[in-house]
Amino acid sequence: MRNTSEVFFAPQEECEGECESSRVTDSGSATLTHSHTHTLTLWHLGNVAFQTMWRVSRIRALQVGMWTGLLCAASLMPVRAVADELDELPLDSWKQLREVERYQLQIAEKYWREQNWKTAAAECEKFLELYEKSTGAPFAQLKWSLAQVKLRKQNTAIKEGFQTVIDYWPESPQAIAAAYYIGRTQKEIGRTKEAKTTLKGVVAKHPQHLVAVYALNDMIDLATIENDVPTRVELWKKLTFEIKRTRDSNTPCVHASQQLAAQMFREGAFDDAVKSLATTYNAVQLPAQVNAYVRSPISELTGQAETKAKGDKLADQAIAWLKQATPADQSTPESKLVARQILFGIADLIALARRDDQVPPAYEAIVKAFTTDDEALGRLAVWYKSKTNFEKARESYRRYADKNEGLGQVAYSYREQQNWALAVQTYQQLLGQDAEHKVRWKSELAAAHRGAHKWPEAIAVYEELVKDDIATPGRWRWEVASTHRDAGQLKEAIGHFRQCENFPENYKQMAWCHRQLKQPAEAITLYNQISSDKASASWSLLQIAYTREEAGQSEPAIQAFQQVCKKFPKDQHASTAHAHLQQKYKISVTLGGANEE
Amino acid sequence: MIKFLSQLPRRLGQLTGGYAVLWPLAMLAWSTDEWLPTWLLAIVFSASLPLGVEWLRLIRTRYGNDRKAQALVGSAIYPFWWQLIVFWSDLLGLSDLRSGMASVGTLGLFLIGLAWLVWGLERASRRIELTRIDEALRNGPRLHSSPASSGPTVDSAGRRRRIWNPLDPLAWYYGRSSRKLKQSTSALVTYGIVFWLAALMLSQLRGCQRIYELPAGGGVQKTVAQTVKIQKVIRKKFVVNPLSAIKFAVPPIDEVKLQLQEVTAHQYMIGYGEGTGAGFAGGTQRGKVRLIRFEYDGGDWNLNFGIGGDGNMLLEYGLLTQQKVAEKTESIRIAHLASFPREKSPPVIFLTGQGSLSVSNSDVKLLREYLQDKHGMVFASSGSRHFHNQFLALMNRVLPDVRPVPVPVDDSIHRVPFLIPSFPYVVPHGGKEPLGWSTDGRWLVYYHPGDISDAWADGHSGVAPEIYNGCFQLGANVINYGHVEYSKWLQAKAPGTGTGK
Structure with missing residues (x-):
């Protein structure tokens, strides 16, 4: 059975027609080929994270922020044209190689995978010297050039690498890839004008090749740098409507269709935006995607007086479109769920369009239509909270079918208002009536006590949790220690941190406590122990310096700061130590210094 | 009275x-x-x-x-x-x-x-x-x-x-x-x-116009060949039993007296153009290479300024390139850029500091004009992480349409006149690779994120000789690059070349 909730809220990449590999399956999970996952993994993770959070806290404001953030990130983040497919040797060419040639290429490949670019380049060079006439030679030359790019020798890569592939093996498939790589490398080193010319040439010369897709994508990136919106729209249109979607070209095309839709929504061209999304998503998925991409423009446009009319019109169009997309026949559970999600979408859009008087009725309609719907009530409560109407929000929570969950949300809303007494009272009520989730409510109760600065009560609850929650006693021991620390009971805090097992974090906290207690020697001993952890070594040395400085031991402190620079010249803590020495002690001889290959 | x-x-x-x-x-x-x-x-x-x-x-x-x-x-x-x-x-x-x-x-x-x-x-x-x-x-x-x-x-x-x-x-x-x-x-x-x-x-008050003139001369755009110095090898004397199995009869080799220092010394001048002596086409006899830095509000513009600071770099530049250099380093406010005529502006201006970098909108406009219309270049170095962020924010205002990119290792700025095989820095305040803002194939801004001026200063911040020498050579490369690009621009604009406007 399709999980319509996921389908609705998760914009997923899919193409119509030939790209079957990325189609969303009926089980609700997307089967993506490896090349498709590069860009939209973040997107997908964002959605999953969002949905998880949604179910837990039902904070609509967070949802709106999340969507807006994700959409902004997606619009700003260019699709990274991985172009892995271009630097792979086709199977046919591989078959034609002799065993020795294959062996040499495998050696180069091994170093390539290890990111040992220098050796990989040397192995490619060896291949070229030994087997100049081989059919693998252009591939070796291409790989050598790409290794030069990795070594930040982009000029060498262009002049002596990619160009050589084009000059010596003009008919090889690698020559086409090399032409594209020249443009991409020019873009990477800031030669935008040349890059534009090269990439345009690639698109014109090989319009049906995969390089054209990547070149168009890079051109979009260049237009983004120059803030050239018309060019971006033109290029998005090309990728969305003109490029034939295959396994390799799908990701940039999907992304382009999404970006184009977002831009069209922003311009108020609702139908064009829907058309753009329709190239990627089928009829079942489309309402979810329209809802996802129209949110941000509606929120932005209605937020400003001069664009409010435009935003209102867009909201009306979107709501009308979603209404007409609602299944007429809601006899099956699936169609019922789709209809429910569409109603949620409409209610959300009403809220985003700032039509406050219409928001409660919209959610109430869902509650009425689908009997007591906790999700709808939760969304309504979050909306009330966003309007600082906490009483109304609590009214909604109290109507929950799951009474304990509703009461938990009521208690949390008291915490949000810093009404600690009522929060504690409500959590205690919950503990009495919901023994099954004792650990959860106890931890919330302790947090409420901490918020109210009632340290002994909080510690007592955490101590109970240490005993109750046998699975994760370390977590609660850490909380006991942290509460002692927050309460200023540093000696007790040290004792409890010592019992924790999350080295070096517990040692860092213990050292901090010793510093507050003016016990520099103990702190330094702990920092020295922390330095056995490689990742924390430079940090701990810097902390030793600060500790000595606090103790008035200027000379050893200076030496310690200098040691940070000397021992870890490439570390960011060296920067802190260097600046501190210069600014506080007016010492310019900070030691350190390094060369970056 | x-x-x-x-x-x-x-x-x-x-x-x-x-x-x-x-x-x-x-x-x-x-x-x-x-x-x-x-x-x-x-x-x-x-x-x-x-x-x-x-x-x-x-x-x-x-x-x-x-x-x-x-x-x-x-x-x-x-x-x-x-x-x-x-x-x-x-x-x-x-x-x-x-x-x-x-x-x-x-x-x-x-x-x-x-x-x-x-x-x-x-x-x-x-x-x-x-x-x-x-x-x-x-x-x-x-x-x-x-x-x-x-x-x-x-x-x-x-x-x-x-x-x-x-x-x-x-x-x-x-x-x-x-x-x-x-x-x-x-x-x-x-x-x-x-x-x-x-x-x-x-x-x-700008008074009379300020003038910056390149030193007259010429030179080629080539990497300076490394001079090989012969080190005297002290042979160890072994005291061993003459009846042992060790054979001491080393076969004689040809006595070759290599004049390596002379053979490997570079025979060309550092600069650009066809004039005599190290210098630049479009320069004048009274022209000198000057190291000018920007004064700005909000922070310490004068970090490592003058004698014992960037003065060392200017001195070293003269020694390394044999070009005429000014006696001391100078400083100007960004507003003073307007007083330089179009073809007599400083080709490179240095900017560094540790604190805040406060620049007005009119100064931002002047700086943009200097970089784009007057063919200037900014050579910046970060003295702290705070300054790094401040500088990037400033460049975002000055050149909003240009994105900074890591400068390639094999760029001419890292090869001419001195080969910089690895990037030297004192401390990585803003990363470990230099950033550049480029337009039409020319670096408008070269940004060193690792406090290069500390390596130039007296004491060299206690860094190893190969690092501070590398910093001097890198500094020389950037200054030379700015002057060469400026000289090329002057040549292109000169009457008779057909490209002057």
Whole structure:
């Protein structure tokens, strides 16, 4: 059975027609080929994270922020044209190689995978010297050039690498890839004008090749740098409507269709935006995607007086479109769920369009239509909270079918208002009536006590949790220690941190406590122990310096700061130590210094 | 005053008059361009010291009790001695003292002016009051004709009129009450505004145009060949049993006396063009390579500035490239960029610091104009992580359409004249690779994120010789790159090339 909730809220990449590999399956999970996952993994993770959070806290404001953030990130983040497919040797060419040639290429490949670019380049060079006439030679030359790019020798890569592939093996498939790589490398080193010319040439010369897709994508990136919106729209249109979607070209095309839709929504061209999304998503998925991409423009446009009319019109169009997309026949559970999600979408859009008087009725309609719907009530409560109407929000929570969950949300809303007494009272009520989730409510109760600065009560609850929650006693021991620390009971805090097992974090906290207690020697001993952890070594040395400085031991402190620079010249803590020495002690001889290959 | 002047010794008066003419000229020469030699400027400015002392001595002997005369002379001497300190601190490379004196001295000038204003105002208003009392005593009944009103005052002829004189506390616009306070307040506000406007005008005064000229000459764009130095190898002597199995009969090899230093020494000049000597096409005989840095508000623009700081780099640049270099490093405000003509602007300007970087919108515009229209280049170095962020934010404002990119290892800026195989830095404040802002294949900005100026300074921050030498070579490359690009631009614009506009 399709999980319509996921389908609705998760914009997923899919193409119509030939790209079957990325189609969303009926089980609700997307089967993506490896090349498709590069860009939209973040997107997908964002959605999953969002949905998880949604179910837990039902904070609509967070949802709106999340969507807006994700959409902004997606619009700003260019699709990274991985172009892995271009630097792979086709199977046919591989078959034609002799065993020795294959062996040499495998050696180069091994170093390539290890990111040992220098050796990989040397192995490619060896291949070229030994087997100049081989059919693998252009591939070796291409790989050598790409290794030069990795070594930040982009000029060498262009002049002596990619160009050589084009000059010596003009008919090889690698020559086409090399032409594209020249443009991409020019873009990477800031030669935008040349890059534009090269990439345009690639698109014109090989319009049906995969390089054209990547070149168009890079051109979009260049237009983004120059803030050239018309060019971006033109290029998005090309990728969305003109490029034939295959396994390799799908990701940039999907992304382009999404970006184009977002831009069209922003311009108020609702139908064009829907058309753009329709190239990627089928009829079942489309309402979810329209809802996802129209949110941000509606929120932005209605937020400003001069664009409010435009935003209102867009909201009306979107709501009308979603209404007409609602299944007429809601006899099956699936169609019922789709209809429910569409109603949620409409209610959300009403809220985003700032039509406050219409928001409660919209959610109430869902509650009425689908009997007591906790999700709808939760969304309504979050909306009330966003309007600082906490009483109304609590009214909604109290109507929950799951009474304990509703009461938990009521208690949390008291915490949000810093009404600690009522929060504690409500959590205690919950503990009495919901023994099954004792650990959860106890931890919330302790947090409420901490918020109210009632340290002994909080510690007592955490101590109970240490005993109750046998699975994760370390977590609660850490909380006991942290509460002692927050309460200023540093000696007790040290004792409890010592019992924790999350080295070096517990040692860092213990050292901090010793510093507050003016016990520099103990702190330094702990920092020295922390330095056995490689990742924390430079940090701990810097902390030793600060500790000595606090103790008035200027000379050893200076030496310690200098040691940070000397021992870890490439570390960011060296920067802190260097600046501190210069600014506080007016010492310019900070030691350190390094060369970056 | 006339009496005072007439009693002065004639010779001192003549000397002072002559100096009063010379001094502004020297100030103009110093603040605009060095068209007068420094030694001459030093003589002119230093002459204020004996002259001032002579005046003080004279006042003490002749007008020992006349505090007014003492104050007058003291006030007159103040600006001369103030500028003398500023001049010498600049000459000696004491940039902290110079900038400190510049601001403290301005405050002093303001206070002296204010003191004279209070004195003058008090004196004038008292005189008016006394005159009015005298007049009233003469005319009797009209003494209090309009005592507390701000309305018309009755004059001697019996006419009612409004007083407009601001020195008169009874002026109508001072109102009915607290007239003296209002008079003082308005005088202070007016003086403050006038002083501020005058200071603003003087700071914006560009005077004669500043000029930057490249040193004449030529050179090629090639990497300098590494000179090989032969190290003397001390052979170890082994004391072993002569009957052992070790064979000491080393077969003889040809005695080859390699003159490696001569063989590997580079035979070409560093620069650009076909002139003689190391220099640049489009340069002039009096032109020199100068290391100029930007002064800015908000932070420490003078980090490692002058002698013992970037002065070392300038010196090293001269040694490394054999090009003519200035005697000392300089600093300018961004606003001063406008005073450089289009084809006589500095090809490279250095910028560094540790603190904040406050640049106005008009300065941002000037900087953009300098980089794009005047073919300039900024060579920046970060002295702290905070400065790194500040600089990136500034460049975002200056060049919003250009994105910074890591400068390739094999770029000409890292190869000519010195090969920089690995990027040297003192400390990674802003990453471990240099960033560049490029347009039309030219680097407009080269940003070193690792405090390069610390490596140039005396003591070299205690870094290893290969690192500070690398930093000197990198600095030389960037400075040379800026000059070469500028020279190419000048050549392209020269009449007859067909590309000049």
